[in-house]
Amino acid sequence: MSELQEYGGKATMEKITSLAKRRGFVFQSSEIYGGQNGAWDYGPLGIELKNRIAGAWWKEMTRLHDNIAGLDAAILMHPRTWEASWHVENCTDPLVYCKKCKSRFRADMIPEENLSAKKCPDCGGELTDTRKFNLMFKSHIGPAEDTASVIYLRPETAQGIYVNYKNIIQSNRMKIPFGIAQIGKAFRNEIVTKNFIFRTCEFEQMEMQYFVKPGTDEEWFNEWRRQRWAYYKKLGVKMDHLRWHQHGKDELAHYAKDAYDIEYLFPMGWRELEGVHNRTDYDLGRHAQFSGKDMQYIDQDNNNERYIPYIIETSAGLTRNVLMILCDAYDEEQVAEKGNAGTEGSADDWRTVLRFHPDLAPVTAAILPLMKKDGLAEMAQDIRKELQDDYATDYDQSGAIGRRYRRQDEAGTPFCITVDYQSKEDGTVTLRFRDSMEQVRVPRAELAVRLRQEIKSYKRIK
Numbered sequence: 157m158s159e160l161q162e163y164g165g166k167a168t169m170e171k172i173t174s175l176a177k178r179r180g181f182v183f184q185s186s187e188i189y190g191g192q193n194g195a196w197d198y199g200p201l202g203i204e205l206k207n208r209i210a211g212a213w214w215k216e217m218t219r220l221h222d223n224i225a226g227l228d229a230a231i232l233m234h235p236r237t238w239e240a241s242w243h244v245e246n247c248t249d250p251l252v253y254c255k256k257c258k259s260r261f262r263a264d265m266i267p268e269e270n271l272s273a274k275k276c277p278d279c280g281g282e283l284t285d286t287r288k289f290n291l292m293f294k295s296h297i298g299p300a301e302d303t304a305s306v307i308y309l310r311p312e313t314a315q316g317i318y319v320n321y322k323n324i325i326q327s328n329r330m331k332i333p334f335g336i337a338q339i340g341k342a343f344r345n346e347i348v349t350k351n352f353i354f355r356t357c358e359f360e361q362m363e364m365q366y367f368v369k370p371g372t373d374e375e376w377f378n379e380w381r382r383q384r385w386a387y388y389k390k391l392g393v394k395m396d397h398l399r400w401h402q403h404g405k406d407e408l409a410h411y412a413k414d415a416y417d418i419e420y421l422f423p424m425g426w427r428e429l430e431g432v433h434n435r436t437d438y439d440l441g442r443h444a445q446f447s448g449k450d451m452q453y454i455d456q457d458n459n460n461e462r463y464i465p466y467i468i469e470t471s472a473g474l475t476r477n478v479l480m481i482l483c484d485a486y487d488e489e490q491v492a493e494k495g496n497a498g499t500e501g502s503a504d505d506w507r508t509v510l511r512f513h514p515d516l517a518p519v520t521a522a523i524l525p526l527m528k529k530d531g532l533a534e535m536a537q538d539i540r541k542e543l544q545d546d547y548a549t550d551y552d553q554s555g556a557i558g559r560r561y562r563r564q565d566e567a568g569t570p571f572c573i574t575v576d577y578q579s580k581e582d583g584t585v586t587l588r589f590r591d592s593m594e595q596v597r598v599p600r601a602e603l604a605v606r607l608r609q610e611i612k613s614y615k616r617i618k
């Protein structure tokens with residue numbers, strides 16, 4: 157069975173890209189100039205979604221673990237960092253050019269027969285030999301553009317953690333095992349950027365590096381695999397769209413003893429979402445060698461035993477998680493819904509709905525007055541004021557109520573609160589659920605508590 161047949165979801169990359177633009181999740185960077193390849197801008201709904209995904213990860217990693225500390229290291233680092241990490245030598249893609257049509261290809265992404273025959277997959281022209289192309293963005297710091305002033309935009313966030321590991325032990329009195337978590341931007345000069353925000357030159361990572369005693373590394377490796385899998389389950393992601401991929405001998409990075417990726421079944425097929433890697437003592441060993449600093453851990457509870465810790469890394473793409481959550485939440489369905497606030501649509505109506513977990517939804521509750529007049533708008537505005545300190549809210553008073561529900565469905569808003577004439581009489585409002593489209597009457601005074609309960613007990617129904 158092909159990957160696309162296997163996919164079975166209703167999202168396509170075209171639909172996701174178009175919805176993302178239409179509703180203000182993601183725009184192409186510098187669009188008025190024809191766009192900048194490999195760069196994307198997050199619009200009003202997109203930044204909220206990205207922040208919520210980052211927030212969920214940060215909470216999971218730091219607040220729920222008392223031995224994991226946070227860090228926000230600079231993007232610009234001492235250039236020796238990248239020699240120690242092997243990126244100067246080894247952060248490369250194999251590249252071939254077509255001499256005829258001038259197209260560039262990653263040698264590992266074109267069919268083997270084209271590579272061996274040196275034949276362009278596009279035009280049949282002759283291909284060059286494979287060359288190493290370094291993926292790091294290089295610039296100069298200070299006024300002189302010479303070799304002494306070379307600086308790189310970091311190609312990964314992990315190194316900022318390694319160089320701070322001793323600072324964090326000392327400032328936070330950390331004892332092994334412990335972790336350091338960081339969310340931040342990284343940059344790679346990707347030759348082939350495609351699939352919307354999946355592979356981009358500027359991206360964000362969510363990385364947690366866990367420092368352990370050698371010999372306990374395999375146990376911790378398995379534990380982190382377990383925890384990272386459970387995390388996606390907690391977010392309500394379709395679990396049959398996730399799988400493990402163990403790196404074969406030929407795929408293992410030079411530093412890795414063992415590596416598994418969590419892959420997600422995107423519309424374009426299975427792709428890496430997150431990596432869990434046993435990086436051994438490679439990183440700290442290399443930084444000790446290149447910096448001349450002692451990177452050993454001193455185990456004061458164990459006769460001052462000294463060793464260079466092993467590192468278990470969990471490395472997820474934040475921007476890639478945004479794409480995953482958009483694809484995972486995307487649904488289209490036929491609707492015919494009725495409620496106290498009026499009929500929403502007829503049997504031949506369709507809706508597009510993003511079934512975000514309420515913890516991730518950019519807007520938690522939209523407050524909608526059935527009519528602008530007769531004091532309904534004022535009451536709705538008051539309700540919004542009551543809720544906005546605790547919840548992300550939206551207010552919309554224009555258009556038919558059914559169309560307003562559709563707009564909120566498409567933004568992934570889990571709850572709509574509709575103020576109607578009955579609200580004026582008995583102080584109740586309609587609470588409408590995105591997934592089931594059911595409506596219930598709730599006393600206005602109970603809204604905040606009710607929302608909290610609904611979020612806590614949320615179960616994805618499709």
Ligand SMILES: [Zn+2]
Pocket residue numbers: 254255256257258259276277278279280281
């Ligand atoms: Zn060609």
